[in-house]
Amino acid sequence: MGRRWGVAVLLSSLGCVSADTPGASLDGDETASEAVVTDARPAADSESPPMDPARLHADAIVVDGHNDLPWRLRGLWGLDLDPVTFDSRWDEGHTDLPRLREGGVDVQFWAAYVPVRFIGPDAPRVAREQIDLIRRLIARYPQDLELALTTAEVRRIVGAGRIASMIGVEGGHAIDGSIGILRELYDLGVRYMTLTHSATLDWVDAAGDRPQSDGLSDFGRDVIAEMNGLGMLVDISHVTSRAMHAVLDVTTAPVIFSHSSARALADHPRNVPDDVLVRLRANGGIVMVNFFSGFLTPDGARNVVNLFQEEARIRAENPDPAAFAAAMETWYSERISSRGTIGTIADHIDHVVSVAGIDHVGLGSDFDGVPMLPEGMEDVSKLPDLTAELVARGYGEAEVRKILGENLMRVLETAERVSGR
Numbered sequence: 001m002g003r004r005w006g007v008a009v010l011l012s013s014l015g016c017v018s019a020d021t022p023g024a025s026l027d028g029d030e031t032a033s034e035a036v037v038t039d040a041r042p043a044a045d046s047e048s049p050p051m052d053p054a055r056l057h058a059d060a061i062v063v064d065g066h067n068d069l070p071w072r073l074r075g076l077w078g079l080d081l082d083p084v085t086f087d088s089r090w091d092e093g094h095t096d097l098p099r100l101r102e103g104g105v106d107v108q109f110w111a112a113y114v115p116v117r118f119i120g121p122d123a124p125r126v127a128r129e130q131i132d133l134i135r136r137l138i139a140r141y142p143q144d145l146e147l148a149l150t151t152a153e154v155r156r157i158v159g160a161g162r163i164a165s166m167i168g169v170e171g172g173h174a175i176d177g178s179i180g181i182l183r184e185l186y187d188l189g190v191r192y193m194t195l196t197h198s199a200t201l202d203w204v205d206a207a208g209d210r211p212q213s214d215g216l217s218d219f220g221r222d223v224i225a226e227m228n229g230l231g232m233l234v235d236i237s238h239v240t241s242r243a244m245h246a247v248l249d250v251t252t253a254p255v256i257f258s259h260s261s262a263r264a265l266a267d268h269p270r271n272v273p274d275d276v277l278v279r280l281r282a283n284g285g286i287v288m289v290n291f292f293s294g295f296l297t298p299d300g301a302r303n304v305v306n307l308f309q310e311e312a313r314i315r316a317e318n319p320d321p322a323a324f325a326a327a328m329e330t331w332y333s334e335r336i337s338s339r340g341t342i343g344t345i346a347d348h349i350d351h352v353v354s355v356a357g358i359d360h361v362g363l364g365s366d367f368d369g370v371p372m373l374p375e376g377m378e379d380v381s382k383l384p385d386l387t388a389e390l391v392a393r394g395y396g397e398a399e400v401r402k403i404l405g406e407n408l409m410r411v412l413e414t415a416e417r418v419s420g421r
Ligand SMILES: [Zn+2]
Pocket: 013, 014, 015, 170, 238, 259, 369
């Protein structure tokens, strides 16, 4: 598969654009922030020796909140899975079965992404096609993958040595304003829905687009109530700060950010501000930290704020896909001076822990949906190195297990209980 193609496909899935009202972000008082981070970490347990990070990683449930491989596959081969050799190692992209295994991934949320150009009656069709593609991919590799619909199924599948595969729909336009379609998506196996992608809908505002509803409309609140009733997680990655608050005002279940980083460290409108992080304590929800360099590094975040408008402009100027991909590569390389490192990812985890608490953080890589990743986190096989970094920073075994996956498991279990199904 061509590199150029890959980049072109990946670009379409990114989140963001111009500024919505930033919430309470830090004023660069890094000393104070550092102090809080240090205090937030429990002292190492002196009675038991620290667990070997590699063994800890292998033993822990490792959950990734967001992988965009399904849209990448569609870009490469349409809806045909015949050319897909997922069980062999690929030179391109971030994800295949051998690398998922090396990365120790136990639970993968696959994104059924619907680009905003399909907003309208076509969006549900595209969502269904992506869900179908994910389900066919899972069925093709029964030794390694199995669809999981509940936490009980996740535990059983992981216990059997397979990767529990879950489905999240990215873009609330997938329901085309219909609660009935929302229920259908649940029946097809969808267990979270990201309320928006890059465009504001008539019921919920997207980060970087013009707000219409002060966060959430009355219908938007109906959608949240229905998701709570179904036990479908409400994913508030990609929405405005106002919409994050509006959802937290009404949801009866914990929310997730399936792939978002901390605004205080990287001031991008798509990242989570501190005044929202604080509210996760009462809500019980989690931020699954995004690995995209443009959402992790301060420079990157500043310089790719208007990513979507720029992408549209560059696409219009470069009708040829290869030329477009090359132009976008140049655009990124001129704007993101540093990819960051695994330590940068850990910095965002530290920050979420310091403001929201150890129970409110997870991992949401955005692998195969982003064009640039930190040094040392080039693909999914590198995940154990993040565990090593967390252990080196003083996190104890129980904390590491929470970050890697137990927090998400708790959120999912709580959502199931709230639904009463
Ligand atoms: Zn996204």
